[in-house]
Amino acid sequence: MGSLEGHLLPGTIFLFFSLYHSVLISLALLRGQQLYKPPLLPREKRRLKLWQQVPLEEAIKVIACVTGILCEFYYPPGTNRLQMIDWENPQRPFVFKDNWQHVTMFGFFLLSAVVNTVSQKWLAQQNRKLERAAEALAFYVVVLLMYTHIENKSVLEIRVHVLFMIPTFLVGLASSIEVWVPHDPMIWVFKVWMGLVLSTWMFQLCLVLYVPPSGQHWQGDNPMDLAFLTTFFCWHLGLGGLILAAIYGLCSLCCHHCSSWKEASDARYHLCPTDSTGEELEKLCPESTLQDRSV
16 A cells, blocks of 8 residues: 555554564563563463453454555555456456555564464464564565565655665564574564664655655655665664663663562561560560550
8 A cells, every 4th residue: 555544554563563572672681581571381271261362462463464454455445456467458467566565565464473373372382483483474575575566666765665674674684583592682672673763764754755844755866865865764773772772761760660669568567576586576575665664
């Protein structure tokens, strides 16, 4: 869906999950966890109700992907792009190339959500390697399709989409590395950083192609516009790092506040010693005697 709405939807989805995983990774680093998501119990030890069979995170992915697929075919209302071949034309040409490419992208992320659900809820033991492999495949498919998606486009569209492909490929690469090295915090941080860059760049893409703030459209034949486009991408690299650092700082403050509150609560309430020969009871006896005399 080559429109403002068609780019805002995946951009919002990517940003939501990038922020969510930024929080998870920050908490995992602060707590010294080996995995940024705690491992699940074996299936026989889980007692889940029917509505708990699908994880909330994966349910959101499924809803978002299905919404994107339906919008590719039927948005705006009254349109129908479900047809792949023009049967009325004797040459039988393919039609709606861009929409079918977008549907394929959504479809592989939908497949990733289904794989995660099966791994987490229906397999006897969670298979994290399978989850990361399915996730990496989805991002690689986006890069592969984007390579052909920008054919016969303007210079401006090619440049903005090529810059989008860079963090997309790096997220897929990080997911691939996690298949064999799932305990490396540097991979977690790099992956979520690139996810934030990918997300914010999609919003920049909307501003460049559809709603430029200045009211003047960017010119693909202007070297100055193309140069500043790359400059803005570098700014998004820094913005992603700042967002991640801010989330880590907020999580650190929350953890410190919670730990100090817990220590204060533990210090306020103590169990009375039950052993009459205990040292604590001996210390308290003179104090109680003095209080009784003062009364």
